[in-house]
Amino acid sequence: MADVRDLYQEVIFEHNKNPRNFGVLENPNRFATGHNPLCGDQLTVYLMVGDDGTVEDVKFEGSGCAISVASASLMTQMIKGKPQEEAERIFQAFHDVCTKEREVEDAPELEKLAVLAGVRDFPSRVKCATLAWHTVHAALESGEQGAEVTTE
């Protein structure tokens, strides 16, 4: 097993303590709530997606471990202002890296998300890191009535 300090990097602490884009987005046109039934964690992602498919605004709220909160915080920073397809592409790359289907070097689109790559050596924590992404994926596909998704 890798050293646990490789998992808990400074960036993760920082985002856990001061999550970006945290809170409720008024009048979102897409949203979804994600659950991790194994630990009871849940978070909601709110989106405002423009007519051209650009993620114009994003916020999240919920409770979770340092990994899931930092991942959600980083996720909002990554996708804000990007086209929906780009957000989905980053999700796929992140998923592949977490599940060891791809190496970090082969996924340049991850940018600062790479700090979370250490989770791949802690299989029980992969779902913590991907919860926010599964949720935003469900939100992007949802309508104004929202969606629910679980990691199981």
Added chain:
Amino acid sequence: MAVEEIGNPGIGDGDAERYRRDFPCLRQEAHGRPLVYLDSAATSQKPQAVIDAVSRFYETSYSNVHRGAHMLSERATDAFEGARSRIASFINAADAREIVFVRGATEAINLVAASYGRANFGSGDEILLTEMEHHSNIVPWQLVAEQTGATLKVVPISDDGELMMERFDELLGPRTKMVGVTHVSNALGTINPVKEITAKAHANGTPVLVDGCQAAPRVAVDVQDLDCDFYAFSGHKLYGPSGIGVLYGKRDLLEAMPPYQGGGEMIRRVTFDHTTYAGVPAKFEAGTPHIAGPVGLHAAIDYVADIGMEAVLGHERALLDYATEAIGQVDGVRLIGTAADKAGILSFVLDGVHPHDIGTILDNQGIAVRTGHHCAQPVMDRFQVPATTRASFGLYNTREDVDAFIRGLHEVKDILG
């Protein structure tokens, strides 16, 4: 209580150290550190005696039970039924036929809910549970409530994690058709006054099912003294194999209940027009059972009974007191569950640190604890926490294990602080 169950008067750390050597899975390192196993409330490790009993059974006596007219079948049947008798004496059941083999406590409760509940509950009837039940003593009742029109009532718990007995008295009423209560809470460690609950319920004409999953490995259980109608527990928490559990039921109740599942073994005579059922317990044991399971559980019961359940509880309480004192010195810790009467289960939250992060960092130091909602989400809601970290003890744990755990918590604070 049978004389053999009284056993020796107490377990010291030296004894626990010796018992620990009986458990091969504990003789290893985890992530380069000696393994410290503090997750016995999730499942206990198995002594060599259980592992040997199961392999010896497969090597020498395995066959199907209650069927063949051959040597192995008789041997297997004797071992299987011998285990039933041993389990009956362990919990002081009046008759071995009151012991039904099931997969685990979950199946035991589902059996009672489906069989007794469907036959006896009607619209407007009430099932009285407590706020500290494991999901396995909630969801089966919800299922039968949906089917019968019955409703669930819930006894709340205090800030200390004790049942509010005055609320129990109020909620127990003319429509209460079943009381379901855990003997020992898996999330809080609370030992409940089951005997008092049973007496009050019976005075109201209401039967009682006790979830004994956490109690069977920690507390001397005497079902006749408790006078409960049903008692459910799992083998795997009692140092035995997983996949085998026990439903104890008073014989007259079991006799009157319809079958739970249909199939072979549970019948007397089958035609396409009509089937007559076997007597208890066979009526509730459709299909080929987990034959080696009871054999392993028999060995586990012999192992713990030799030590003595009073001694096991005394040891776990001593560890709990030691750990409670030590964790009280760690800044930011809040215990969840501070009942006056507790078994060896220590549940807590740490300010600003999610239990999952605690679990990962402790694991990295070789310390196994459980983190999460412990399948008791109503308890988490009651204490307004998403999850807790739980250290739980077994007869093989020592003060050294507690010391390692406390050092580990300081490391958590160092890394995440």
